Amino acid sequence: MKLTIQDLSKTYSNGVHALKGVSLTINQGMFGLLGPNGAGKSSLMRTIATLQEADSGSVMLGDLDVLRQKEEVRKVLGYLPQEFGVYPRVTAETMLDHIASLKGIQNAKQRKEIVEGLLQKVNLFQVRKKNLGTFSGGMKQRFGIAQALLGNPKLIIVDEPTAGLDPAERNRFHNLLSEIGENTIVILSTHIVEDVTNLCSDMAIICLGEVVAQGNPNDLVKEISGKVWKKMIDKAELEHYQANYEVISTSLKMGKTQIRVISEEPLSNFELTTADLEDVYFSEITKRVGLAV
Numbered sequence: 001m002k003l004t005i006q007d008l009s010k011t012y013s014n015g016v017h018a019l020k021g022v023s024l025t026i027n028q029g030m031f032g033l034l035g036p037n038g039a040g041k042s043s044l045m046r047t048i049a050t051l052q053e054a055d056s057g058s059v060m061l062g063d064l065d066v067l068r069q070k071e072e073v074r075k076v077l078g079y080l081p082q083e084f085g086v087y088p089r090v091t092a093e094t095m096l097d098h099i100a101s102l103k104g105i106q107n108a109k110q111r112k113e114i115v116e117g118l119l120q121k122v123n124l125f126q127v128r129k130k131n132l133g134t135f136s137g138g139m140k141q142r143f144g145i146a147q148a149l150l151g152n153p154k155l156i157i158v159d160e161p162t163a164g165l166d167p168a169e170r171n172r173f174h175n176l177l178s179e180i181g182e183n184t185i186v187i188l189s190t191h192i193v194e195d196v197t198n199l200c201s202d203m204a205i206i207c208l209g210e211v212v213a214q215g216n217p218n219d220l221v222k223e224i225s226g227k228v229w230k231k232m233i234d235k236a237e238l239e240h241y242q243a244n245y246e247v248i249s250t251s252l253k254m255g256k257t258q259i260r261v262i263s264e265e266p267l268s269n270f271e272l273t274t275a276d277l278e279d280v281y282f283s284e285i286t287k288r289v290g291l292a293v
């Protein structure tokens with residue numbers, strides 16, 4: 001089973017052209033969709049999740065026409081939206097049981113088994129009797145994954161799941177996602193490059209509503225390896241370097257500014273550095289929306 005998106009476009013009523021002919025083929029496993037804020041990731045995820053209409057294009061999940069056979073798609077879809085609201089005064093167990101019955105799992109005994117199994121899987125079994133309002137951000141996200149997994153979905157969409165999580169919770173969440181990715185299509189939409197580096201064997205970068213790069217993360221890194229140079233500069237010199245070099249990113253190192261530059265030719269006074277996925281990401285984004293300073 002694969003998800004095939006072809007030439008998908010969407011313009012909102014306020015005139016924002018959020019998706020401009022997006023085409024992607026997504027196979028089983030973890031697929032990373034990377035892009036800055038406003039790139040169109042959520043618009044794409046909501047369309048695939050049957051929650052909003054596209055203007056043109058097609059989305060096929062195996063033989064299912066996602067844009068038309070919405071009910072059928074919803075039966076095999078698990079979705080963790082960017083803003084996952086929970087009822088604060090309801091326990092994790094009661095809420096999951098309720099969502100399970102909404103998803104059509106009628107038999108109470110079977111439902112109990114499924115709910116307990118999922119709470120164990122996401123490591124919330126011990127706190128199943130606690131109200132969701134007392135959960136930390138990471139616990140809420142793990143609960144969100146438990147509800148997305150109800151009904152053994154074939155396609156799971158998680159929209160910016162690690163924003164706001166502390167490193168330990170993010171790690172736990174990564175481990176959970178990588179277990180799920182083995183026999184399902186999981187789309188992880190994020191602006192955090194490290195999430196994709198850690199988890200995904202296939203990815204795309206989206207910017208201003210367009211796919212600007214796609215493939216295996218290692219292959220994308222190979223394409224720029226040997227061409228990324230770094231240098232420490234004074235912040236005041238940045239404009240000069242931007243005018244003369246292809247500066248893809250800047251970062252602070254112990255109060256000084258480090259720039260990273262792409263160049264096919266060796267650059268004197270720069271140090272050749274190991275390219276990584278952030279360099280791929282920033283080179284694509286900076287070309288289109290300018291340097292983030």
Ligand SMILES: Nc1ncnc2c1ncn2[C@@H]1O[C@H](COP(=O)(O)OP(=O)(O)OP(=O)(O)O)[C@@H](O)[C@H]1O
Pocket residue numbers: 012013014016017018035036037038039040041042043044191
């Ligand atoms: N319902 C809407 N009505 C009008 N414009 C919208 C709507 N939803 C999104 N947009 C606009 O469409 C563009 C793409 O937004 P989208 O939320 O898809 O991007 P994103 O990559 O998910 O960004 P973020 O990470 O900030 O959520 C943005 O310019 C946004 O302001």
